[in-house]
Amino acid sequence: ATVKVNLGKDSYEIEIERGLLDRVGEKIRALTKAEKIAVITDDHVEPLYGERIRKVLTEAGFDVRVIAIPAGEASKNMKVLSDVYDALSEFNMSRSDALVTLSGGVPGDLGGFAAATYMRGIPFFQIPTTILAQIDSSVGGKVAVDLPSGKNLAGAFYQPKGVFIDPDLLKTLPTRYVHDGLAEAVKYGCIGDRELFEIFEALETEEDLEKHIEEIILHSVLQKTRVVEEDEFDTGKRQVLNFGHTIGHAVERYFHYSTFTHGEGVAIGMSLLTEQTEKMGLTEKGTASRLIRVLHKLSLPTSIGVPAEDLIPQIMHDKKRRGKKITLVVLKKIGEAELLTISTDELSRYIVTE
Ligand code: NAD
Ligand code: ZN
Incomplete structure (x- = not known):
């Protein structure tokens, strides 16, 4: 293609x-x-x-x-x-x-x-x-x-x-890197390509994954290309690609980049945020469990055993933060995301970890 x-x-x-x-x-x-x-x-x-x-x-x-x-x-x-x-x-x-x-x-x-x-x-x-x-x-x-x-x-x-x-x-490519990269493909499905997400939902075995990999790559490249064409120099719309990344980067940094790969951090970030936004009524019911099921299938983590408060200082470090405001990417449902700018004081409502 x-x-x-x-x-x-x-x-x-x-x-x-x-x-x-x-x-x-x-x-x-x-x-x-x-x-x-x-x-x-x-x-x-x-x-x-x-x-x-x-x-x-x-x-x-x-x-x-x-x-x-x-x-x-x-x-x-x-x-x-x-x-x-x-x-x-x-x-x-x-x-x-x-x-x-x-x-x-x-x-x-x-x-x-x-x-x-x-x-x-x-x-x-x-x-x-x-x-x-x-x-x-x-x-x-x-x-x-x-x-x-x-x-x-x-x-x-x-x-x-x-x-x-x-x-x-x-x-x-070693398997850990395969799964690491696929976290980003799951992200593309979540933010704009329901069909791609459904390919992941239908996978049953590692051989299935091998069979569908070309299709997964094509869907992902198309999704990223569409976003980049709209915002080549990353001044607005490209932010939607950060779904899972604000918390994900914080997780990576919290463990000094030694415990979780980037994709693993993103998988955790997407899961923690979506569980919470679903509870808050911002995300369609059932979305978080669908997301978590797909991530587990790809051997990706979806939670960490540390309290939310511990991640907040790491989030405040994020280079994407602008003063007291931070923009989160929130799913309305699988295949549709929106940007939500909140005050950093409200952060703890969006990441609850137990
Ligand atoms: P990497 O280049 O370090 O590759 C990961 C590992 O796989 C390395 O050990 C590499 O030697 C090995 N490897 C690569 N191809 C292989 C193959 N075919 N068979 C066997 N081993 C192979 O890292 P990565 O995960 O590909 O990329 C991470 C980097 O990408 C980060 O620095 C990140 O900042 C950057 N990144 C950039 C953008 C961007 O928009 N430019 C977006 C996302 C990530
Ligand atoms: Zn990423």
């Missing part, structure tokens, strides 16, 4: 197809005049797919250099970015040469930021290799690195020239 992302002169296409990795050579060739291509990846992905990307791009006539950074969030920093700039210079890249990220969200965000800034911007392409990267980080044009004071604090909006999603690459 092909999804067109309409952003004026920054428009591009996202292709989703099994086996696409072995066909990206001609596809990238058709989209760029580059002679050289630098591939940014990490040292887990390079041994798995490095040779294949080298071969397919070389056969398409490119001079190829693969740059593998150490795997993991700890690499998404200025030091590693600086090493990547050095590698690009050493490869004698010019402004018309291109960069490809073949990776999860960490090298994807860092490589994208390198592309946005090296020589004031060179063309780039994404080949995302985790579920999270395929349905979330590679869509929308946000690129960044972390600073010691917080995540994604140095970044840019910089759209790729093309995104190539090969669901077969997920076969090597």
